[in-house]
Amino acid sequence: MMAPETSSDLLQVSHFSVDLYTARAALRPVDGVSYSVAPGETLAIVGESGSGKTVLNFAPLGLMPTGVVTDLSGSVLFDGQQLVGLPEPALRRIRGGKIGTIFQDPMSALNPALRIGRQIAEVAELHLGMTHAQAEARALDLLKLVRMSDPQARLRQYPHELSGGLRQRAMIAIAIAAEPRLLIADEPTTALDVTVQAQIIGLLKDLQRRLNTAIVLITHDMGVVASIAARVAVMYAGRLAEYGPVEQVLLTPRHPYTRGLIAALPSVDDAPGSPFRGLPGTPPVLGAPLPGCAFAPRCPQVIDICARQYPPLRGSGGPGPGAAVACHVVNARPSKEQAHA
Ligand SMILES: Nc1ncnc2c1ncn2[C@@H]1O[C@H](COP(=O)(O)OP(=O)(O)OP(=O)(O)O)[C@@H](O)[C@H]1O
Numbered sequence: 001m002m003a004p005e006t007s008s009d010l011l012q013v014s015h016f017s018v019d020l021y022t023a024r025a026a027l028r029p030v031d032g033v034s035y036s037v038a039p040g041e042t043l044a045i046v047g048e049s050g051s052g053k054t055v056l057n058f059a060p061l062g063l064m065p066t067g068v069v070t071d072l073s074g075s076v077l078f079d080g081q082q083l084v085g086l087p088e089p090a091l092r093r094i095r096g097g098k099i100g101t102i103f104q105d106p107m108s109a110l111n112p113a114l115r116i117g118r119q120i121a122e123v124a125e126l127h128l129g130m131t132h133a134q135a136e137a138r139a140l141d142l143l144k145l146v147r148m149s150d151p152q153a154r155l156r157q158y159p160h161e162l163s164g165g166l167r168q169r170a171m172i173a174i175a176i177a178a179e180p181r182l183l184i185a186d187e188p189t190t191a192l193d194v195t196v197q198a199q200i201i202g203l204l205k206d207l208q209r210r211l212n213t214a215i216v217l218i219t220h221d222m223g224v225v226a227s228i229a230a231r232v233a234v235m236y237a238g239r240l241a242e243y244g245p246v247e248q249v250l251l252t253p254r255h256p257y258t259r260g261l262i263a264a265l266p267s268v269d270d271a272p273g274s275p276f277r278g279l280p281g282t283p284p285v286l287g288a289p290l291p292g293c294a295f296a297p298r299c300p301q302v303i304d305i306c307a308r309q310y311p312p313l314r315g316s317g318g319p320g321p322g323a324a325v326a327c328h329v330v331n332a333r334p335s336k337e338q339a340h341a
């Protein structure tokens, strides 16, 4: 059973699904997902490309590409407010306000025609009701907070004048300008080189400590997960395969998909340049939801029931023993505690 979410959670996602319609297709990229994030906590969301990580996080905020119609069901409670069904003007007040967003590609999020300082100041004016002068002063403070070199000069620069790493810092400054309670970061470091990646992750950790902002971090990088997150949710084909404390999921993964993902990671023992091992097989094409487990066709431990019935996520996923796992084989096995009872 899913443990009841506690009212102290900042974000409570329950049985949340997204149906997505384009001119050519109808699919369900998110299907019955539940998790929660406490104030100041970091949750990482991992999973192969196309597993639904971006749709899961941005559809409730009304941030979907044009030409795509989405139909949301279930519940996304943020700070006591239901986001599912909330009209666009109310969502707009939350975006950039209580929820800050950071994307992989800062150029797509920054306004190319506005100076960096102005873009930060606008958020402070809009969401915090600051005067022009107050907001300009805040922009400078924020550039210092995200450790921009020469912040005074950067205020007057345009996005194209900055390097990738500095643009990412500018986007982080915009994202935190209104002192959000939650930051959603979608692959914020993928486009950067390794040294800059480490700096940006260090910066997010530092900001979180100072501001007590909760972070949902979408990433492909298990090293990043281990370094920043307390809990991790592993997505497969629009559902959670495994969800729980980072040490447990990374060191003792239980779902066959998580085990495969972690076994596929390049090891420190591998010769430099050795090929990425990868997970055998390919993810399913998302159409109508499958009756059984979507991982069954690739699963080394598959049994009869897997193709017929979807395995519910069992366990709390919260602190305490055992990550929550959606797998018939794993859940049929007695847990260690039961075995010793
Ligand atoms: N604009 C779109 N048009 C059509 N289908 C879409 C669109 N955006 C997402 N989808 C569908 O939703 C599914 C989930 O997409 P999503 O972008 O959430 O995956 P993801 O896990 O974020 O992948 P990645 O790691 O590549 O960013 C995709 O498999 C795709 O089929």
Ligand SMILES: [Mg+2]
Binding pocket: 053, 054, 055, 186
């Ligand atoms: Mg994505």
